Amino acid sequence: MSSLTKKADAFTALVLEVFQLNGLLLQAGDRLSAPAGLTSARWQVLGVIDHGPATVAAVARTMGLKRQSVQQTADALASDGFVEYVDNPHHQRAKCVSLTASGRRALRKVEQAHAAWADRMGASLAPGLLAAAVEGVREARLRLEKDLAPEERSHEG
Amino acid sequence: MSSLTKKADAFTALVLEVFQLNGLLLQAGDRLSAPAGLTSARWQVLGVIDHGPATVAAVARTMGLKRQSVQQTADALASDGFVEYVDNPHHQRAKCVSLTASGRRALRKVEQAHAAWADRMGASLAPGLLAAAVEGVREARLRLEKDLAPEERSHEG
DNA sequence: ATGACATGGACAGGAACCTGTCAATTCGAC
DNA sequence: GTCGAATTGACAGGTTCCTGTCCATGTCAT
Structure with a gap:
């Protein structure tokens, strides 16, 4: 760390904070969804198909994940009765994932x-600070997306 | 989303941004460490023991992970010759993980x-924005840690 | 219509994290 | 010194993501 410039140091600090916050958010998400018999990942999938049934691949694109990962989650949700596969008028094999009651x-x-x-978390932070955090993290994400983009050469992702 | 207050909405936006950024950072980390034959997780472990050998459990505490997870990574690193287990003068069973040449x-x-x-990433962001992002994310993390703390009742964690 | 190409489901295997449990060791209170 | 609590390594098993591959289906140019 000692050989880093000031800006590099600040960015590295952001990275470490984001890692930690991400871990805590996953924990919080699991705790929020556990009483309903869900986990963070399953809740997210249900949220995506709430506005209407969609294929596994479409859900994956929405969530920014691989379709194989979502397939696993969707299968687990189906075997627990939270979703069901319904026929897709536009595609013979690609059934739609649909919410059950x-x-x-x-x-x-x-x-x-x-x-x-x-609401509780949002209220515990100064509004300006929260807004600045959102903007800063979004900017960092956009730069990183650009930084990462040139080398991505995968027909699956 | 429509039933959320303004603050809750802002906080939710931060959550989604952090999830996305986290994923990209892992990708970037893997890309940075791949040429050296490492991954993000392995690089992190090497970084922790760079200042001196430490036990697996100590590394886990430093990284905020479970010792079992770090054990796996450390074993993999050892079998690839990046680290070795050396005797611990303070503990008969708990060997120290040490960097090899x-x-x-x-x-x-x-x-x-x-x-x-x-350096490149840090320079691409306005200094004020970067500092605000770090501060905002840190504040959010601290609040979340407090929010999560009361219920944590595990002798392992 | 036919053949190239993108899309989608299925399956196999792996990485990195988790929980739970057990026995060995160390440490602190007494 | 001894006993109980905390720490540690080891092992088993599970979750959620990944990559790679195969084949079926849909789409589109020719």
Whole structure:
């Protein structure tokens, strides 16, 4: 660390903070969704198909994940009765993932818990600080996306 | 999302940004460390023991991970010759993880790449914005740590 | 219509984290 | 010194993500 410039040091500090916050957020998400029988990953999938059924691949694109990862989560959700595969009029093999009544109930429950939590957390931070954090992190993300883009040469991702 | 207050909405935006940035950072870390034959996780472990050998459990505490996770990474590093287990004068069973010459070489290589990258990224962001992002994310992390703390009742964690 | 190409589901295997449990060791209170 | 608590390594098993591959299906230019 001692050989880094000031700006590099500041950016590295952001990286370490983001890693830590990310870990805590996953923990918080699991705690929010556990009472409804869900996890962070499963809750996210239910959230995506809340506005309407979608194929596994479409959900994956929305979430920025690989379709194989979402497939696993969707299969687990289906075997727990939170979602079901329904026929897709536009594609013979690619069925749509659709919320069941049980899935919708669970999602509503998590959303209520999430609303209370986000409100509590959002209120505990100075508004200006929160806004600055969002903007700063978004800017960093955009730069990093550009930085990473040139070398990505995968037909799957 | 529509039932959230303004502050809750802002906080949720921060969460989504952090998730995305975290994913990109892992990608960037892997890309930085790949030329040296490492990954993000392995590089982190090498970084911790750079200032001196330490037990697996101590490394885990430093990194905020479970010792079992670090054990796996350390074993992998050992089998690749980047680290070796050396006797611990203070503990019969708990050996210390120590850098080998090869491990030190790899670490130096990654650190150089990291310095260049962090400098480039840090310079691409307005200094004020970067500082605000660090402060905002840190504040959010601290609040979340407090928010999460009361319920944590695990003798391992 | 036919053949190239992108998209999608399925399956295999791996990385990095987690939890839970066990026995060995160390440490502190007494 | 001795006993109980805390720490540590080891092992088993699980989650969520990844990559790579194969084949079926849909789309589009020719």
